[in-house]
Amino acid sequence: MALREARREDIRRVVEMLADDELARSREDLTGDMAAYHAAFDAIAADPNNTLYVWDENGAVMGCLQLTFLPGISYQGAWLAQVEGVRVDGSLRGTGIGEKMMEAVIAKARERGCKHLQLSTNKRRTDAQRFYSRLGFAGSHEGMKLAL
Amino acid sequence: MALREARREDIRRVVEMLADDELARSREDLTGDMAAYHAAFDAIAADPNNTLYVWDENGAVMGCLQLTFLPGISYQGAWLAQVEGVRVDGSLRGTGIGEKMMEAVIAKARERGCKHLQLSTNKRRTDAQRFYSRLGFAGSHEGMKLAL
Numbered sequence: 090m091a092l093r094e095a096r097r098e099d100i101r102r103v104v105e106m107l108a109d110d111e112l113a114r115s116r117e118d119l120t121g122d123m124a125a126y127h128a129a130f131d132a133i134a135a136d137p138n139n140t141l142y143v144w145d146e147n148g149a150v151m152g153c154l155q156l157t158f159l160p161g162i163s164y165q166g167a168w169l170a171q172v173e174g175v176r177v178d179g180s181l182r183g184t185g186i187g188e189k190m191m192e193a194v195i196a197k198a199r200e201r202g203c204k205h206l207q208l209s210t211n212k213r214r215t216d217a218q219r220f221y222s223r224l225g226f227a228g229s230h231e232g233m234k235l236a237l
Numbered sequence: 238m239a240l241r242e243a244r245r246e247d248i249r250r251v252v253e254m255l256a257d258d259e260l261a262r263s264r265e266d267l268t269g270d271m272a273a274y275h276a277a278f279d280a281i282a283a284d285p286n287n288t289l290y291v292w293d294e295n296g297a298v299m300g301c302l303q304l305t306f307l308p309g310i311s312y313q314g315a316w317l318a319q320v321e322g323v324r325v326d327g328s329l330r331g332t333g334i335g336e337k338m339m340e341a342v343i344a345k346a347r348e349r350g351c352k353h354l355q356l357s358t359n360k361r362r363t364d365a366q367r368f369y370s371r372l373g374f375a376g377s378h379e380g381m382k383l384a385l
Binding site: 100103113128160161173199207210221224225232237 | 248251252255261264265266273274275276277278280281284286287289303305307308309310311312313314315316317318321322343346347351352353354355356357358359360366369370372373374375376377378379380381382383384385
């Protein structure tokens with residue numbers, strides 16, 4: 090299984106993949122000591138319902154995502170799975186890694202007994218929407234965000 | 238402050254509000270012992286990043302929602318706030334309770350230092366989309382779900 094939990098030494102690589110993206114580039118900062126990213130990694134690691142994963146083939150980290158399990162009242166008290174920050178290395182897009190990574194995550198969400206797996210993707214990412222549709226995701230919802 | 242954490246004795250009322258809805262009615266079950274809802278309530282209560290809230294005016298529970306804080310790597314390790322299961326009692330819609338409830342939650346998310354508050358709402362809920370837009374939410378994302 091190439092999907093494994095991210096380790097502290099993966100943080101820079103994960104942020105590089107997150108930042109290698111037209112929409113996300115200006116959000117990230119790889120120039121400093123990355124203390125905020127380390128604190129975020131610790132917060133994720135401390136939360137049993139949150140895991141940062143990387144896709145690692147023979148020591149080469151090629152993708153990442155965060156998987157969250159949310160307890161909830163709706164659907165007769167069903168757990169909900171959610172992914173955030175899905176990225177595949179820019180030079181490897183279209184090679185099937187994203188699909189394998191998502192299939193591994195779908196299996197984890199099923200194993201945990203979640204009723205749905207949800208995500209939201211910027212409407213400008215039309216390729217991503219096609220990708221998730223192929224995996225069976227329905228674009229049934231409006232994803233709304235408020236900057237605080 | 239009328240927003241307070243839900244207690245065990247609020248569970249039936251919360252499920253009644255969730256079920257009093259065209260899209261959600263068939264998902265819920267108020268006929269049995271509600272053991273699954275109690276287990277879900279316990280799971281939420283046990284998770285420091287999840288809270289079920291009700292809107293309570295002088296002992297009358299008029300609305301509910303779940304607030305989740307998600308640690309994340311994106312946006313320089315920013316925390317993300319998310320709401321799920323937002324409902325106002327059917328007889329009280331349009332009276333401003335939803336707005337007061339959401340404003341209280343926005344304040345909580347800001348207080349916690351979250352960068353964004355996000356939610357997804359079924360595309361058929363056009364009233365909800367207008368409501369959230371008025372509060373400043375942007376419909377920037379496609380909300381996608383996979384049934385497991």
